[in-house]
Amino acid sequence: MQTASTLDMLRTALAALREGGGTVGFVPTMGALHEGHLSLVRRAREDCDHVVASIFVNPTQFGEGEDLDAYPRQLAEDAAMLEAEGVALLWAPTVEAMYPAGFATSVSVAGVSAGLCGAARPGHFDGVATVVAKLFNQVRPDRAFFGEKDYQQLAVIRTMARDLDLACPQVDSIIGVPTVREADGLALSSRNRYLSADERAAAAALPAAMRETIVALESGEPVAATLAAMGERLIAAGFDQPDYVTLADADTLAPLDALGSAPARLLVAARIGGTRLIDNMAVGPARA
Known part of the structure; x- marks a missing residue:
C-alpha cells in the first residue's frame, strides 16, 4: 500500500494506479478505524478493482467545545489495518494541505442538513460537505462508500453530488453500507x-x-x-x-x-x- 501526504504524491500514485485500468473505490474516514470502517473497505473491494482510503480529521466539521483535540489519532495502526484489507493507496493529508493559507470556500447543503444533528451542531455539515467535495475532486473515484450509521451525513453528501452534477462519483455511485453493530446491538463508533x-x-x-x-x-x-x-x-x-x-x-x-x-x-x-x-x-x- 502506498501512502500519500501531499497532493503531488496523491496525483502521481493515482495516475499509476489507473494506468492498468479498472475502477477505483473510495473510502473516506477520519481514522480511529474499527470494523465499521473495514466493512466499507471490504464492500469497496467487492465492487471495484482498486481501493483508495483517506484519513483526515477534518477541523471544519467540529464546533466550539467539541472533541477535535481529543479525537483519536493513530495513523500507523490505521494504515496497517487498511493495508491488511487490501487498500492500494492511503491519502493522509495534513490540515495545511487540505486548507492552505487563504482558503475561503465552503459548501453548504440546505434542507437535509437543517435538522437533527444539523440543528445540534451548527456548521457541522458545511464542514462535511466542503471536505468531501474536496476529497472527491482530489481522488475522482468511480464509487464512494459511506456507513449508514451517519445517515444524515450520507443524505447530505448524496444531495451535494446531485446538485453539483458531480461526475466522479455520480450520486448513484455513492454507496451506503449497513451499520455494523456489536453483539448487544450498539452501533460501532x-x-x-x-x-x-x-x-x-x-x-x-x-x-x-x-x-x-x-x-x-x-x-x-x-x-x-x-x-x-x-x-x-x-x-x-x-x-x-x-x-x-x-x-x-x-x-x-x-x-x-x-x-x-x-x-x-x-x-x-x-x-x-x-x-x-x-x-x-x-x-x-x-x-x-
Whole structure:
C-alpha cells in the first residue's frame, strides 16, 4: 500500500494506479478505524478493482467545545489495518494541505442538513460537505462508500453530488453500507471508546429501545407518543434528555407524524456521560 501526504504524491500514485485500468473505490474516514470502517473497505473491494482510503480529521466539521483535540489519532495502526484489507493507496493529508493559507470556500447543503444533528451542531455539515467535495475532486473515484450509521451525513453528501452534477462519483455511485453493530446491538463508533464500563453497559439500551419503538410504530401506535416514550426509556437507562428522537422520510429526512407507505427512518441522538451517540434504523417498507 502506498501512502500519500501531499497532493503531488496523491496525483502521481493515482495516475499509476489507473494506468492498468479498472475502477477505483473510495473510502473516506477520519481514522480511529474499527470494523465499521473495514466493512466499507471490504464492500469497496467487492465492487471495484482498486481501493483508495483517506484519513483526515477534518477541523471544519467540529464546533466550539467539541472533541477535535481529543479525537483519536493513530495513523500507523490505521494504515496497517487498511493495508491488511487490501487498500492500494492511503491519502493522509495534513490540515495545511487540505486548507492552505487563504482558503475561503465552503459548501453548504440546505434542507437535509437543517435538522437533527444539523440543528445540534451548527456548521457541522458545511464542514462535511466542503471536505468531501474536496476529497472527491482530489481522488475522482468511480464509487464512494459511506456507513449508514451517519445517515444524515450520507443524505447530505448524496444531495451535494446531485446538485453539483458531480461526475466522479455520480450520486448513484455513492454507496451506503449497513451499520455494523456489536453483539448487544450498539452501533460501532470511534466515540464508543470514550464510554466508561458502566456507560458502555447502559448504552445497549439505545438500540434496544429503537427496536421496541419500531415494532410499536409498525403496529400502528401513534408516532408522537411512541417517540416520547422512547425518550423516557433512554433517560431511565442513564442517558441525558435526547437531542432528538425522530421518525423521518428516508430520502428527504423530513419529519413524519404518521408512518405511511414510503420508506422511513428512526433517527436518534443522545448523550450518556460525556459521549454523544447517534443511531438510526429503517422503519416500514425499507426494513429487511
